[in-house]
Each structure stands twice: as structure tokens, then as C-alpha cells.
Amino acid sequence: MMAEDVWVNDSLTLGGEEVPVKNGYLPVIDLSFYSDNPRIYSFIQRQHDVPSQEEIHHRLNRMDHVKQLIQSIRANGGLTDPMLVRDGDLVVLEGNSRLAACRELARLDAVRWGKAKVRLLPADISEKLVFALLGEYHIIGRKDWAPYEQAGYLYRRNVMHGVSIQAMSEEMGLSSRLVNHLVSTYQFMVDHDENDVNRWSYYDEYLKSNAVKKARQMNPGLDEVVVEKIKSDEIETARDVRDKLVKVLDVTKAGPQPIKILMSGEGSFERAFESARDRGVDNMWLNRFKRFREGLLDKDLIPDMKHMDSEQRKKCLFELRKIREAVDRIERQSGG
Helix, strand or coil: CCCCCCCEEEEEEECCEEEEEEEEEEEHHHCEECCCCHHHHHHHCCCCCCCCHHHHHHHHHCCHHHHHHHHHHHHHCCCCCCEEEECCCCEEEECHHHHHHHHHHHHHCHHHHCEEEEEEECCCCCHHHHHHHHHHHHHHHCCCCCHHHHHHHHHHHHHHCCCCHHHHHHHHCCCHHHHHHHHHHHHHHHHCCCCCHHHHHHHHHHHCCHHHHHHHHHCCCHHHHHHHHHHCCCCCCHHHHHHHHHHHCCHHHHCCHHHHHHHCCCCCHHHHHHHHHHCCCCCHHHHHHHHHHHHHCCCCHHHHHHCCCHHHHHHHHHHHHHHHHHHHHHHHHCCC
């Protein structure tokens, strides 16, 4: 075990660069939280003033994973994974939850828990390398950030550091479509002054639907209506977005009327969904019949059948006759 007064030279590869580091121990009381860490940034970004270290500590201490960390550190007799600290200002760039746990333990017993294991990075390490480090740990590695925190990290790398979607995609091993969706969804929340991180999944569902994309293009002002209904809890859950709102906005299946109801001054979300349901968006058999009819009306069907070999064409015509018989039977027995 490393003595607490000994420092060991080491290095860390970040963004293709070899960064010198030193491994050792530092007093917990001397370390500071990194307010730009995505986990912290996600709950302080809307504050007008930079929160104090005490505020950040208080917020982190309320999180379940920090409470679990306290028990884990106590059981292990210390940190198994050192915090990454910037030399000079001693800001914890990676490991802020661990710092919160260590501070709590030090408050209870300063002699036993007063120092913690750290890796000391150069004081002049660039923000670009810091963000590369965070991505390496939390998106490529453990992936322990929530989607909102991951999106915030990618958004700020894209906006603040000018890293392209494609470059981040290659760096993180994620599809460019997913990276673009995460960044765009985060941007959407910023643009609409949405500061409730728990609503990330609402907008994630809203913006990933192709039906919604088409409806947004056809209906200027739709986004504002949807955001207002989410913020007011008229749309109560992310499941309502997926199972109801997307169907309301599917013009191909429900037509334009449900959207008109949703966007009208007196339109309610439930009324709009009832209108969409009346048009069959929730009817499994109706949707199957529509798809089958669309297949029969495909302009390539008859030319393709003409070019089939005779045996295959006979089989197709046999199936169509059986379908005609089934349709007649269904109409008679269902009262159609």
C-alpha cells in the first residue's frame, strides 16, 4: 500500500496525448468540486450564480449512489479508484461523487478519513483534454452517467469546443445518429428553457419519432404547444409521449384533425388522443388491413406479377382468391 506522504510518477493517455500524473494522497478538505462536471452541471446549470462548494456537496449527498459510495469506501478502508485532481487549484475533475462521500466520512472521523487517494494532473491541462477524460470514463468506460448527463457532455463539447458530431461519434464508438440525437435533444431543452432533468425522457421520445418530425415540419408552433403541455403536467409521463402523443401527431395514420385539436386554444391532449383513436391509430386489425391494402395498391405489383414464372403467378392468384373468400366471409359474419 502506498504511504500517504509518497508521490509516484505515472502517466495517462488522453486524446492521443501522454499526460504526466502523480499518484498519492491529499487532504479531503483541500479538494474542490468541479462545477463543470456533467453530473453537477445538470443540476446547477440554470442557477444565476455559481453554487458554493457547500451547495454542491449538499446536493450530491442527497443522491443514492453517494450514500452507497460512503458504505463502500468504509467497507474497503478507502478509495479503490482514485479521484483525478488538477494540480494548483486542486479541483476534482473526475470523482466528484467520491469527494462528496469522502467529505462526509471525514466529517465523522477526520483522523481516519481525512486524506484520500488521488491522481494529480498538470495544473495547465486543457479543457479539451479534461472533456476527453470525462468521456473516456463515463461514456466509453463505465457509462454511469444518465442520458441527460451524457447529452450535456456531448453538447458542450460540440458547442464550446467545436468538436464535430462525426468526430465525437468516432471517438466514443457511438453512431453519429445517436450522438446527433443526444445533442439535438439537449439543445431543444435549452432552447425551450426546460430545466427539469427528469423530463429528458419526454423529449427523447418526442424527438426520435419520424412521425413527429413530419408533424413538426408541417405545423409551426407545435413544439411550443407540446412543451407547455409537458411543463403543465397535462402530458404526465414519457410513456404518454410514446404511446399517445406520437399517435396524435402521426398524420399518415390519424390525419390532420387530432393535431388541430391539440394546437387549438381549447384543445386538450386527451381530446386529441381520443380523436386519433377514433381514426384507428390504436386498432391493431385496422392498421394491418391498411398496410395490406397499401401493398395491393403498390404500382409495381401487377408488372412484377406479369414477370413471374407461371407457377409463382398461379400461387399468387390462388392466395388472392382465398383472400377474396375470406373478405366475403368476414363481411357476412361481422355484419358488414
